Amino acid sequence: MKQDILNISQKLISVNSTKENVEGLSDVLGAIEKLKIDTKFKKFSKNKIPSLLYYNTPTVPKEFKVILNAHLDVVPAKPEQFKPKVVGDKLFGRGAIDMKAAAAVEMLVYKEVAAKVRYPLGLQLVTDEEIGGFDGTKYQIQKGVRADFVIAGEQTDLNVSNKAKGIVWAKISCRGKSAHGAHPWDGENAIVKMTNFINEKLFKTFPIPNREAWVTTANVARMETTNTTFNKVPDNCTIFVDFRYIPEEKSEIITKIKSILPTGFTFEPKIFEPSQFTDPGNEYFKLLRKSVTRLTGKKVKLLSDHGASDIRHYNTVNSPGVCFGPTGAGLHTDNEWVSIKSLEQYYEILKNFLLSI
Ligand SMILES: [Zn+2]
Known part of the structure:
Protein backbone atom coordinates (compact mmCIF):
# COMPACT_ATOMS: atom_id res chain seq x y z
CA MET A 1 0.00 0.00 0.00
CA LYS A 165 -13.50 30.97 11.91
CA GLY A 166 -15.81 32.69 9.45
CA ILE A 167 -14.94 35.76 7.40
CA VAL A 168 -16.44 39.20 6.94
CA TRP A 169 -14.67 41.48 4.48
CA ALA A 170 -16.12 44.96 4.68
CA LYS A 171 -15.48 48.52 3.62
CA ILE A 172 -16.07 51.13 6.32
CA SER A 173 -16.32 54.73 5.17
CA CYS A 174 -16.72 58.16 6.67
CA ARG A 175 -17.05 61.69 5.38
CA GLY A 176 -15.48 64.92 6.62
CA LYS A 177 -15.36 68.44 5.33
CA SER A 178 -12.75 69.68 2.90
CA ALA A 179 -10.78 72.85 3.42
CA HIS A 180 -7.49 74.39 2.30
CA GLY A 181 -4.56 72.54 3.87
CA ALA A 182 -3.32 75.81 5.35
CA HIS A 183 -6.61 76.25 7.22
CA PRO A 184 -7.21 72.83 8.75
CA TRP A 185 -9.47 74.39 11.42
CA ASP A 186 -12.01 75.11 8.67
CA GLY A 187 -12.32 71.47 7.69
CA GLU A 188 -12.96 68.08 9.21
CA ASN A 189 -10.25 65.60 8.27
CA ALA A 190 -11.87 62.25 7.31
CA ILE A 191 -8.60 60.32 7.73
CA VAL A 192 -8.24 61.60 11.29
CA LYS A 193 -11.87 60.67 12.00
CA MET A 194 -11.24 57.18 10.65
CA THR A 195 -8.00 56.77 12.61
CA ASN A 196 -9.82 57.73 15.80
CA PHE A 197 -12.50 55.16 15.02
CA ILE A 198 -9.85 52.48 14.44
CA ASN A 199 -8.08 53.15 17.72
CA GLU A 200 -11.00 54.03 19.96
CA LYS A 201 -13.67 51.66 18.66
CA LEU A 202 -12.46 48.97 16.29
CA PHE A 203 -9.45 47.74 18.25
CA LYS A 204 -11.18 48.27 21.61
CA THR A 205 -13.89 45.86 20.46
CA PHE A 206 -11.61 43.50 18.53
CA PRO A 207 -8.16 43.83 20.15
CA ILE A 208 -5.21 42.27 18.33
CA PRO A 209 -4.13 39.36 20.56
CA ASN A 210 -0.45 39.16 21.53
CA ARG A 211 -0.40 35.55 20.50
CA GLU A 212 -2.64 32.99 18.83
CA ALA A 213 -6.08 33.13 20.44
CA TRP A 214 -9.57 31.84 19.75
CA VAL A 215 -11.20 35.27 19.45
CA THR A 216 -12.72 37.35 16.68
CA THR A 217 -10.07 39.56 15.08
CA ALA A 218 -10.03 42.57 12.75
CA ASN A 219 -7.25 43.43 10.35
CA VAL A 220 -7.20 46.86 8.70
CA ALA A 221 -5.88 45.88 5.29
CA ARG A 222 -6.11 49.15 3.40
CA MET A 223 -7.01 52.82 3.89
CA GLU A 224 -7.89 55.17 1.06
CA THR A 225 -9.19 58.60 0.21
CA THR A 226 -9.95 60.22 -3.13
CA ASN A 227 -7.78 63.17 -2.13
CA THR A 228 -4.51 63.18 -4.10
CA THR A 229 -2.86 66.42 -3.06
CA PHE A 230 -0.97 67.82 -0.06
CA ASN A 231 -2.80 71.09 0.41
CA LYS A 232 -6.32 69.86 1.03
CA VAL A 233 -8.13 68.46 4.05
CA PRO A 234 -9.52 65.12 2.84
CA ASP A 235 -13.30 64.88 3.09
CA ASN A 236 -13.60 61.10 2.72
CA CYS A 237 -11.86 57.99 3.95
CA THR A 238 -12.51 54.28 3.47
CA ILE A 239 -10.87 51.32 5.15
CA PHE A 240 -10.92 47.67 4.09
CA VAL A 241 -11.28 45.38 7.09
CA ASP A 242 -10.81 41.61 7.26
CA PHE A 243 -12.83 40.29 10.23
CA ARG A 244 -12.29 36.65 11.25
CA TYR A 245 -15.07 35.66 13.60
CA ILE A 246 -15.39 32.63 15.83
CA PRO A 247 -18.43 30.34 15.26
CA GLU A 248 -19.65 31.27 18.76
CA GLU A 249 -20.27 34.81 17.44
CA LYS A 250 -21.78 33.83 14.13
CA SER A 251 -25.28 35.22 14.76
CA GLU A 252 -24.22 38.57 16.20
CA ILE A 253 -21.06 39.49 14.29
CA ILE A 254 -22.67 41.91 11.80
CA THR A 255 -24.75 43.63 14.51
CA LYS A 256 -21.66 43.87 16.68
CA ILE A 257 -19.64 45.58 13.93
CA LYS A 258 -22.48 47.96 13.09
CA SER A 259 -22.98 48.85 16.75
CA ILE A 260 -19.51 50.41 17.03
CA LEU A 261 -19.86 52.67 13.97
CA PRO A 262 -20.12 56.38 14.83
CA THR A 263 -22.99 58.36 13.28
CA GLY A 264 -22.44 58.98 9.58
CA PHE A 265 -20.07 56.03 9.09
CA THR A 266 -21.16 53.45 6.50
CA PHE A 267 -20.59 49.72 6.45
CA GLU A 268 -20.46 47.79 3.18
CA PRO A 269 -19.91 44.03 3.51
CA LYS A 270 -18.17 42.45 0.51
CA ILE A 271 -17.88 38.87 1.71
CA PHE A 272 -19.73 37.08 4.50
CA GLU A 273 -18.43 33.54 4.75
CA PRO A 274 -19.81 31.13 7.32
CA SER A 275 -17.79 29.74 10.19
ZN1 LIG B 1 -5.98 22.68 1.60
Missing part, protein backbone atom coordinates in the same frame (compact mmCIF):
# COMPACT_ATOMS: atom_id res chain seq x y z
CA LYS A 2 2.83 2.36 0.85
CA GLN A 3 4.11 2.16 -2.71
CA ASP A 4 0.65 2.84 -4.19
CA ILE A 5 0.20 5.86 -1.94
CA LEU A 6 3.61 7.21 -2.92
CA ASN A 7 3.17 6.60 -6.65
CA ILE A 8 -0.21 8.29 -6.86
CA SER A 9 0.81 11.18 -4.60
CA GLN A 10 3.86 11.81 -6.77
CA LYS A 11 1.82 11.63 -9.94
CA LEU A 12 -0.64 14.21 -8.58
CA ILE A 13 2.09 16.53 -7.27
CA SER A 14 3.79 16.60 -10.68
CA VAL A 15 0.70 18.18 -12.27
CA ASN A 16 0.74 21.97 -12.03
CA SER A 17 -2.83 22.51 -10.85
CA THR A 18 -2.78 26.14 -9.78
CA LYS A 19 -5.73 28.39 -10.59
CA GLU A 20 -3.59 30.08 -13.26
CA ASN A 21 -3.37 26.80 -15.16
CA VAL A 22 -6.92 25.76 -16.11
CA GLU A 23 -5.71 22.72 -18.09
CA GLY A 24 -3.86 21.48 -15.02
CA LEU A 25 -7.15 21.29 -13.12
CA SER A 26 -8.60 18.87 -15.70
CA ASP A 27 -5.28 17.01 -15.97
CA VAL A 28 -5.11 16.34 -12.25
CA LEU A 29 -8.66 14.93 -12.23
CA GLY A 30 -7.79 13.01 -15.40
CA ALA A 31 -4.92 11.37 -13.50
CA ILE A 32 -7.49 10.13 -10.96
CA GLU A 33 -9.87 8.88 -13.66
CA LYS A 34 -7.05 6.83 -15.18
CA LEU A 35 -6.72 4.92 -11.93
CA LYS A 36 -10.01 3.17 -12.78
CA ILE A 37 -12.00 3.34 -9.62
CA ASP A 38 -14.61 0.66 -9.95
CA THR A 39 -17.75 2.69 -9.15
CA LYS A 40 -19.84 5.24 -11.00
CA PHE A 41 -18.96 8.89 -10.93
CA LYS A 42 -20.35 12.19 -12.04
CA LYS A 43 -18.49 15.12 -13.53
CA PHE A 44 -19.34 18.68 -12.58
CA SER A 45 -18.11 21.94 -14.03
CA LYS A 46 -18.86 25.56 -13.25
CA ASN A 47 -16.91 28.58 -14.47
CA LYS A 48 -14.36 26.17 -16.00
CA ILE A 49 -13.71 24.59 -12.59
CA PRO A 50 -14.07 20.81 -12.93
CA SER A 51 -14.87 18.45 -10.08
CA LEU A 52 -15.78 14.79 -9.61
CA LEU A 53 -18.12 12.84 -7.37
CA TYR A 54 -17.67 9.07 -7.08
CA TYR A 55 -20.52 7.08 -5.50
CA ASN A 56 -21.01 3.41 -4.65
CA THR A 57 -24.77 3.34 -5.37
CA PRO A 58 -26.63 2.86 -8.70
CA THR A 59 -27.49 6.57 -8.84
CA VAL A 60 -26.28 9.58 -6.84
CA PRO A 61 -27.95 9.08 -3.44
CA LYS A 62 -30.21 11.72 -1.90
CA GLU A 63 -27.93 11.76 1.07
CA PHE A 64 -24.55 10.09 1.50
CA LYS A 65 -23.69 8.65 4.84
CA VAL A 66 -20.06 9.71 4.49
CA ILE A 67 -18.22 11.80 1.90
CA LEU A 68 -14.45 11.91 1.67
CA ASN A 69 -13.61 15.34 0.28
CA ALA A 70 -10.28 16.45 -1.17
CA HIS A 71 -9.07 19.38 -3.23
CA LEU A 72 -6.49 18.89 -5.93
CA ASP A 73 -5.72 22.52 -6.70
CA VAL A 74 -2.61 24.05 -5.17
CA VAL A 75 -1.18 27.51 -4.62
CA PRO A 76 1.59 28.70 -6.97
CA ALA A 77 5.06 27.22 -6.49
CA LYS A 78 8.60 27.18 -7.84
CA PRO A 79 8.99 24.82 -10.85
CA GLU A 80 11.09 22.35 -8.82
CA GLN A 81 8.21 21.88 -6.36
CA PHE A 82 6.26 20.14 -9.10
CA LYS A 83 9.01 17.48 -9.11
CA PRO A 84 8.22 15.42 -6.01
CA LYS A 85 11.16 14.17 -3.98
CA VAL A 86 11.44 11.65 -1.15
CA VAL A 87 13.96 12.20 1.65
CA GLY A 88 13.70 9.69 4.50
CA ASP A 89 10.11 9.76 5.76
CA LYS A 90 9.30 13.00 3.96
CA LEU A 91 7.68 13.48 0.59
CA PHE A 92 8.40 17.01 -0.64
CA GLY A 93 6.50 18.96 -3.30
CA ARG A 94 3.70 21.44 -3.85
CA GLY A 95 0.50 19.90 -2.55
CA ALA A 96 2.31 17.25 -0.47
CA ILE A 97 0.42 18.24 2.68
CA ASP A 98 -2.15 20.58 1.11
CA MET A 99 -3.52 18.11 0.01
CA LYS A 100 -2.67 15.83 -2.86
CA ALA A 101 -1.21 13.00 -0.79
CA ALA A 102 -4.30 12.97 1.42
CA ALA A 103 -6.40 12.92 -1.76
CA ALA A 104 -4.42 9.90 -2.98
CA VAL A 105 -5.11 8.10 0.29
CA GLU A 106 -8.80 9.00 0.28
CA MET A 107 -9.02 7.65 -3.26
CA LEU A 108 -7.28 4.39 -2.33
CA VAL A 109 -9.45 3.91 0.74
CA TYR A 110 -12.61 4.61 -1.25
CA LYS A 111 -11.49 2.11 -3.88
CA GLU A 112 -10.86 -0.49 -1.21
CA VAL A 113 -14.10 -0.16 0.77
CA ALA A 114 -16.72 1.15 -1.71
CA ALA A 115 -18.04 -2.33 -2.46
CA LYS A 116 -17.70 -3.58 1.12
CA VAL A 117 -19.79 -1.02 2.98
CA ARG A 118 -23.58 -1.22 3.03
CA TYR A 119 -24.25 2.53 2.95
CA PRO A 120 -23.86 5.36 0.41
CA LEU A 121 -20.23 6.46 0.42
CA GLY A 122 -18.88 9.28 -1.72
CA LEU A 123 -15.51 10.54 -2.87
CA GLN A 124 -15.58 14.19 -3.83
CA LEU A 125 -12.61 15.67 -5.68
CA VAL A 126 -12.59 19.39 -6.35
CA THR A 127 -10.16 21.89 -7.84
CA ASP A 128 -10.89 25.33 -6.37
CA GLU A 129 -10.61 25.10 -2.58
CA GLU A 130 -7.68 27.51 -2.50
CA ILE A 131 -9.85 30.22 -4.03
CA GLY A 132 -12.95 29.62 -1.91
CA GLY A 133 -14.50 26.37 -3.13
CA PHE A 134 -17.46 28.15 -4.71
CA ASP A 135 -17.41 26.30 -8.04
CA GLY A 136 -16.33 22.94 -6.62
CA THR A 137 -17.69 21.79 -3.27
CA LYS A 138 -20.26 24.58 -2.97
CA TYR A 139 -21.50 23.99 -6.51
CA GLN A 140 -21.97 20.26 -5.90
CA ILE A 141 -23.91 21.11 -2.74
CA GLN A 142 -26.08 23.50 -4.75
CA LYS A 143 -26.73 20.56 -7.08
CA GLY A 144 -28.08 18.62 -4.12
CA VAL A 145 -25.10 16.70 -2.69
CA ARG A 146 -25.62 16.08 1.04
CA ALA A 147 -24.00 13.88 3.67
CA ASP A 148 -24.40 12.84 7.28
CA PHE A 149 -20.69 13.39 7.75
CA VAL A 150 -17.90 14.83 5.61
CA ILE A 151 -14.16 14.46 6.05
CA ALA A 152 -11.87 16.93 4.28
CA GLY A 153 -8.26 15.75 4.20
CA GLU A 154 -6.61 19.01 5.24
CA GLN A 155 -3.55 18.76 7.45
CA THR A 156 -4.34 18.01 11.08
CA ASP A 157 -1.38 15.77 12.03
CA LEU A 158 -3.93 12.98 12.52
CA ASN A 159 -5.92 15.08 14.98
CA VAL A 160 -9.39 16.39 14.15
CA SER A 161 -10.43 19.95 13.47
CA ASN A 162 -14.10 20.63 14.16
CA LYS A 163 -14.29 24.38 14.05
CA ALA A 164 -13.02 27.23 11.97
CA GLN A 276 -17.51 25.99 10.80
CA PHE A 277 -18.60 23.93 13.74
CA THR A 278 -19.38 20.26 14.21
CA ASP A 279 -20.38 18.95 17.63
CA PRO A 280 -17.78 16.59 19.12
CA GLY A 281 -20.76 14.52 20.30
CA ASN A 282 -21.65 13.64 16.69
CA GLU A 283 -21.66 9.82 16.38
CA TYR A 284 -19.38 9.70 13.32
CA PHE A 285 -17.02 12.12 14.97
CA LYS A 286 -16.79 9.78 17.97
CA LEU A 287 -16.19 6.76 15.72
CA LEU A 288 -13.44 8.59 13.85
CA ARG A 289 -11.68 9.50 17.07
CA LYS A 290 -11.94 5.90 18.21
CA SER A 291 -10.32 4.70 14.98
CA VAL A 292 -7.44 7.15 15.37
CA THR A 293 -6.77 6.03 18.91
CA ARG A 294 -7.08 2.34 17.97
CA LEU A 295 -4.47 2.66 15.22
CA THR A 296 -2.03 5.21 16.62
CA GLY A 297 -2.44 4.66 20.35
CA LYS A 298 -2.70 8.41 20.88
CA LYS A 299 -5.50 10.59 22.15
CA VAL A 300 -6.97 12.82 19.47
CA LYS A 301 -6.62 16.56 19.93
CA LEU A 302 -9.50 18.80 18.90
CA LEU A 303 -8.21 21.61 16.74
CA SER A 304 -9.67 25.00 15.85
CA ASP A 305 -8.73 26.60 12.54
CA HIS A 306 -8.18 30.30 12.01
CA GLY A 307 -8.62 29.83 8.27
CA ALA A 308 -11.59 28.33 6.45
CA SER A 309 -12.00 25.04 4.55
CA ASP A 310 -14.63 23.58 2.21
CA ILE A 311 -16.40 22.03 5.23
CA ARG A 312 -18.05 25.41 5.86
CA HIS A 313 -20.13 24.96 2.70
CA TYR A 314 -21.54 21.72 4.14
CA ASN A 315 -22.22 23.32 7.51
CA THR A 316 -24.49 25.89 5.83
CA VAL A 317 -26.81 23.06 4.71
CA ASN A 318 -26.55 21.33 8.09
CA SER A 319 -24.20 18.57 6.95
CA PRO A 320 -21.62 18.13 9.71
CA GLY A 321 -17.98 17.65 8.84
CA VAL A 322 -14.41 17.84 10.06
CA CYS A 323 -10.91 18.25 8.72
CA PHE A 324 -8.81 15.19 9.27
CA GLY A 325 -5.50 14.71 7.50
CA PRO A 326 -1.91 13.49 7.75
CA THR A 327 1.20 15.01 9.33
CA GLY A 328 3.42 17.46 7.53
CA ALA A 329 4.46 21.08 7.36
CA GLY A 330 5.16 24.05 5.15
CA LEU A 331 1.84 24.41 3.40
CA HIS A 332 1.90 27.33 0.94
CA THR A 333 5.72 27.61 1.39
CA ASP A 334 8.76 26.55 -0.67
CA ASN A 335 9.35 23.68 1.71
CA GLU A 336 6.12 21.68 1.78
CA TRP A 337 6.22 18.06 2.88
CA VAL A 338 4.12 15.21 4.22
CA SER A 339 5.19 12.33 6.45
CA ILE A 340 4.95 9.06 4.51
CA LYS A 341 4.43 7.07 7.69
CA SER A 342 1.48 9.29 8.60
CA LEU A 343 -0.03 8.63 5.16
CA GLU A 344 0.03 4.90 5.84
CA GLN A 345 -1.62 5.52 9.22
CA TYR A 346 -4.12 7.85 7.56
CA TYR A 347 -5.05 5.05 5.18
CA GLU A 348 -5.55 2.51 7.96
CA ILE A 349 -7.56 4.92 10.13
CA LEU A 350 -9.94 5.94 7.34
CA LYS A 351 -10.43 2.34 6.33
CA ASN A 352 -11.08 1.27 9.90
CA PHE A 353 -13.49 4.15 10.42
CA LEU A 354 -15.51 3.49 7.26
CA LEU A 355 -15.75 -0.22 7.98
CA SER A 356 -16.84 0.43 11.58
CA ILE A 357 -19.99 2.34 10.57
